[in-house]
Amino acid sequence: MADSTITSKNNIPEAKGAPATPTTQVVNTPVSYENVVAKPLRTPNFLNLKHKNPSMSLYWGNYRVGEKESSLRFNQLVAMGFVTAKPQDITDQTGNPCPDALIRDGKVIYGDIILLMIPKKDYLGALKWNAENAARRVKKFGVAIDGSGKPRSVLADLPRKTSAYIPQLDGLDSGVNLAEK
Secondary structure, three states: OOOOOOOOHHHOOOOOOOOOOOOOOOOOOOOOHHHOOOOOOOOOOOOOOEEOOOOEEEEEEEOOEOOOOEOHHHHHHHHHOOEEOOHHHEEOOOOOEOOHHHEEOOEEEEOOEEEEEEEHHHHHHHHHHHHHHHHHHOOOOOEEEOOOOOEEEOOOOOOOOOOOOOOOOOOOOOOOOHHHO
16 A cells, blocks of 8 residues: 655656646836826715706705704705705716715715705806805905906006105115114
């Protein structure tokens, strides 16, 4: 009876067929900073969704926030005219359906924000009103806004009786007191 245990190198059976070749080739080349291409590592942009109807605007609003999950802001947005967007009406940037990871209870929700929609005409009107209101609030004395919406100085046409005094800077390095000159 022969012993089937391998006790030395000489007793190792030879493999039949061709030797195994690696399927991937590993190249150990040093990487230098100059040869690296700058590119970001980003997660997919789930927030830049589109409505199938181009006359609708989308808006991410707070849904349930805080310890008691207050929905006050959501209720305010609904009162302003926003409506909860339906997943079947939404596509991603490339036209694919709304990602399943964002669909909860028939709504599009990302963390504590919810996707709402409003007619584009109403949304753009609100943005325009906000911009005009902000421009009115920052109006400075002596500045008038003409019919085209561009600011112009009302003081430019008045004759100047005074001018600003700009002292000579020649004596600064030598320690001369310019106030005494």
